[in-house]
Amino acid sequence: MKSILQCLICILLLTNCTKTNNNHDYGFYYWRSTFNLNKNEQQTLNKSKVGNLYTRFFDVVKQNDQFLEVGIININKEISTDKKIVPVIFITNETWFNIKPNDIQFLAVKINERINKIHSNHKLNLENEIQIDSDWTASTKNDYFKFLQALKQISKKNITCTLRLHQVKDKLQTGIPPVDKMYLMCYATSSPLENQEQNSILDVRTLKSYLRNLEDYPIKLDIALPIYSWGIVTNHLGKKKLINALTAEELMQNKNFKMINKNNFEVLKDDFYFGLYLNKGFKIKIEEIAEKDIIESLNFIDGKLDYPFHIIYYHLDERFTKNYNTLFQ
Known part of the structure; x- marks a missing residue:
């Protein structure tokens, strides 16, 4: 009888180790060039409790000292969702190289104008937030941070931004952006173009190494996890x-x-x-990405942060969401 009880206890412990904390509501990024949700994607989105859908609107690149808006989202019809849309703008780090003060202001104005144009053309239900995704570095941080402040002043909206793993590990060098909230991207743990055995999208051991002092990061975070x-x-x-x-x-x-x-x-x-x-x-x-790796990563982060956070999965696409039924209960 004693051995049976011991086995049961071990099974329970192992089971608990594979379960994630269900206290965190989840939402999604939408990262396709054309906005179009099929029935299953709509159902998956409706089950999520986060009130926003983080939607990539366009990218910004710099070519020949000109700022270009590329990959502007195509919306063929009204977006039929009760979620509020948060525009996400990806800006290459090269955009900040040798940028002039006047160009920082100019770029903030143009991005805000483009967001407003997409909004008015499609009557979108926008959240009072703009999220900027840019992989800034120690050499570009000052100009990037000035841009975030300029965009906030011009748009009169809450400006948030993404945070990459190396920017957590090297926060003294890369600096802390002047925002009230950030989204920690728990993926792209290495380059897929290198010869390596580990998964370049998410290697849990690498993630834990980068985030070993996550509890010291001074800005409140939501957590972005990969399902692509x-x-x-x-x-x-x-x-x-x-x-x-x-x-x-x-x-x-x-x-x-x-x-x-x-x-x-x-x-x-x-x-x-x-x-x-x-x-x-x-x-x-x-x-x-194996579901167990997502759960292990989330449990590790949960042990580091002593405040409630949302999980934002990257990204909403039935090709991916159909593989993770346990996550989307």
């Missing part, structure tokens, strides 16, 4: 390219790909696949 996947294509010369949103299931269903092992495949026939021309013999490594 991609394929890393390696050609005969060892050069690599990414195919976004590719899954192992798609390759297993195609006779022109041979499975080498669980996550690695070989192209069997020259042809166009997923927007790229791939030659026979090219290798594809699929990187997907």
Whole structure:
């Protein structure tokens, strides 16, 4: 009887280790170029308790000293959701290189104008927030922070921004943005274009190393966790390219790909696949995120932060959400 009780206790302990804290409401990023939710995506979104949908509106890049708005979201019809839309603007770090003070003000004005134009054209229900996504560094922090302040003054809205893992680890060098709230991106733990065994989207051991002093970060955070996947294509010369949103299931269903092992495949026939021309013999490594890794990451963060936070999953797409039923109860 004693041994049976001990076994039951061990099972309960193991089960509890795999469960995440259910006290955190979750929401989603929307990161596709055309806004269009199918029935299942609409249902998944409706089940979430976070009142916002964090929607990428456009990117900003700098070419020949000109600021360009690229990839502007295409909205074919009214967005049918009760969630408020938070515009998310991605700005390349190169945009801040050698930027002039007048250009900082100019950029803030133009971004605010573009957001307002998208808003008025489609009668969107916007939250009183603009989120900026930019991977700033120690050399660009001052101008980036000035931009955040300028955008707040011009837009009269709450300005938030994303936070990457290295900016937590190296906060003394990269600085603390002048915002009241940030969104910690718990993914992209390494470069997918390097030769490595670990998952470049999310390697839990790497994440824990970067966030070992997370409790010391002085700004309140929400937590962004990955549910996306991609394929890393390696050609005969060892050069690599990414195919976004590719899954192992798609390759297993195609006779022109041979499975080498669980996550690695070989192209069997020259042809166009997923927007790229791939030659026979090219290798594809699929990187997907196991639910247990998401839960372990969340439990680690939960032990670091002593305040309630939201989980924002990246991103809302049925190709990904269908694989994580336990997360979206």
